[in-house]
Amino acid sequence: MNARHETQASQIVARTKKNWLIHAPGYKQFPMIILDGPLDHDGALAFARTIWPRCTVE
Known part of the structure; x- marks a missing residue:
């Protein structure tokens, strides 16, 4: 394995x-x-609501 591949x-x-x-x-x-x-x-809902404030997530 050469140095580039290892990196x-x-x-x-x-x-x-x-x-x-x-x-x-x-x-x-x-x-x-x-x-x-x-x-x-809860984390996914909080993330989604930064874009779609009234959304629900399942």
């Missing part, structure tokens, strides 16, 4: 991903995918 391999980081279904007034329900963010329901 790239050491920079690989495990990422977390979570899918949530968003229900927002005026929109059809749609998925929201969060990478490296809140993984629990």
Whole structure:
């Protein structure tokens, strides 16, 4: 393995991903995918409500 490949391999980081279904007034329900963010329901709802203030998350 050469030095460049070793550097790239050491920079690989495990990422977390979570899918949530968003229900927002005026929109059809749609998925929201969060990478490296809140993984629990309360965190996802708080994150989504920064964009869609009256939405629900499931």
